[in-house]
Amino acid sequence: MPRLLSFAILLATWWIASLLTGEAKLPSPPTVLAAMIVEAKSGALFLNLGATLARVALAFTLAMTLGVVIGYLMGRVRLADRLGDPWLILLLNLPALVVIVLAYIWAGLTEVAAIAAIAINKLPNAVVTLREGTRALDAALDEMATAFALPRWRAFRHVVLPQLAPYIAAAARSGLSLVWKIVLVAELLGRPNGVGFEIGTAFQLFDIPLLLAYSLSFAAVVLVIETLLVQPFEQRLSRWRPRAA
Amino acid sequence: MRLEVDITGKIFRNAAGEQHDVIAGVAFALDAGEVGVFVGPSGCGKSTMIRILAGLDHDFRGRVLRPAGARIGIVFQEPRLLPWRSVEENVRLVAPLADDKKLSALFEILELSAHRNHFPGELSLGLARRVALARAFAVEPDFLILDEPLASLDDALAARLREQIATLVDGRSVMTLLVTHDVEDAVRLGDRLFLLSPRPARLLAELAIPTPRRLRRDAEIAAIKSDVMRRINGDLTGRDG
Structure with a gap:
């Protein structure tokens, strides 16, 4: 219920603002909805949303997998930490735009370049979070596993992984929002489809209803994925914890 | 040995x-x-x-x-149980081959039968100590x-546990x-x-x-x-x- 209310307030504010500033600058909700329906009917909306989602899924999976592995290694192995740290600091502070432009220059205006660029932008965050998580592992439980001669994989799965789970969830959460933001820039700069491309086109034509139609559809998809996938997953991971108030 | x-x-x-x-x-x-x-x-x-x-x-x-x-079966000074696994899972983790009958008997002796499905966070220290004992014995150690x-257990409980x-x-x-x-x-x-x-x-x-x-x-x-x-x-x- 409160969610519906907050949605209604947003809609009302938008409508009033559009009445005050005029349709030309801020189209009213029905105008945007009409643009959305046109795009949906032609199939372009779903095609572009689908393309963007596929890029998000690939880049996110790639960055999370690499990030967890590298972060764990850097947290466990001193040498890996020493070797990786300068790279990590460089990547953490490199603007997303630089990575995307360089990727397109070096790998061409290709799908691989786009996905790699998005993944590289997200990677350092995952690494840093997982490295902290690995450093915070409970040495006492490690000793327990060693004393009972637990096989490596079993110890990792039952002793280490549950301790890393909150860190993985945190990395996934912040990483996903980062990917949502960057994917549109990558599409704007070098892809012939996707929400970012459409928004770029709409911007050049000053077609504000189309621009808003794509932005809002995208926001809606993000919200649905966050509520239906990310939040239940986080709850499942922490089911053994006493519930916070 | x-x-x-x-x-x-x-x-x-x-x-x-x-x-x-x-x-x-x-x-x-x-x-x-x-x-x-x-x-x-x-x-x-x-x-x-x-x-x-x-x-x-x-x-x-x-x-x-x-x-x-x-x-080796070991009971550390602190119980060192996995908080994200139930009592039974904690024991089975180190003793995957333990058969159900022996495990039940062990839980019976240590008066843990009612707590098999509890998480360590829900146990008192005395109970957690007993789970740690059950875990050490479940591997049938040499x-x-x-x-x-x-x-840090009260006298009556310490005496029972000693038994x-x-x-x-x-x-x-x-x-x-x-x-x-x-x-x-x-x-x-x-x-x-x-x-x-x-x-x-x-x-x-x-x-x-x-x-x-x-x-x-x-x-x-x-x-x-x-x-x-x-x-x-x-x-x-x-x-x-």
Whole structure:
């Protein structure tokens, strides 16, 4: 219920603002909805949303997998930490735009370049979070596993992984929002489809209803994925914890 | 099966880089079926010794001969259970091959049957200690290590748990090493007592108790206890003076 209310307030504010500033600058909700329906009917909306989602899924999976592995290694192995740290600091502070432009220059205006660029932008965050998580592992439980001669994989799965789970969830959460933001820039700069491309086109034509139609559809998809996938997953991971108030 | 230990020195480095001698010299041997007990004041290096004997610390002078392939069951001073696994899962994790009947019997002895599906966070310390005991016994160890398993429990519970440990130890032939600062526990459970000096730990004396655990009368226990006390305190006054 409160969610519906907050949605209604947003809609009302938008409508009033559009009445005050005029349709030309801020189209009213029905105008945007009409643009959305046109795009949906032609199939372009779903095609572009689908393309963007596929890029998000690939880049996110790639960055999370690499990030967890590298972060764990850097947290466990001193040498890996020493070797990786300068790279990590460089990547953490490199603007997303630089990575995307360089990727397109070096790998061409290709799908691989786009996905790699998005993944590289997200990677350092995952690494840093997982490295902290690995450093915070409970040495006492490690000793327990060693004393009972637990096989490596079993110890990792039952002793280490549950301790890393909150860190993985945190990395996934912040990483996903980062990917949502960057994917549109990558599409704007070098892809012939996707929400970012459409928004770029709409911007050049000053077609504000189309621009808003794509932005809002995208926001809606993000919200649905966050509520239906990310939040239940986080709850499942922490089911053994006493519930916070 | 026989455990032979000859630790001639162990230095502990703390985070500030200072070095402390923790163990000065401890040598003993333990056979299968025997319960050896380390008795010594708090902080004398007993837990360090346990970590060496369990193979968790290799940075010491001397040698430890454990029978090859000996299964270790260990109860740490804190229960060290996995908070994200239930009681039963915690036990099964280290003993995946344990059959249901034996496990049920073990839970029965330790009065844990009602708590199988609870998470460690929902247990009192006494219960968590018993789960740690169940875990150590479930692996059917050849070498059982108990580090202060009864510390900070109330007297009645400690006595019951001591009974339960005695039952489990007598049920199978295993080398058992118990660490305690409580002379009562030591005399009631041990076959051989190793009296340790304050840090750095030296072996002050080795006392054998020939009477089987079950047949020890209160008078005998009291006599051994006062003997142990005298030896420990004698050493203390000797040091002070």
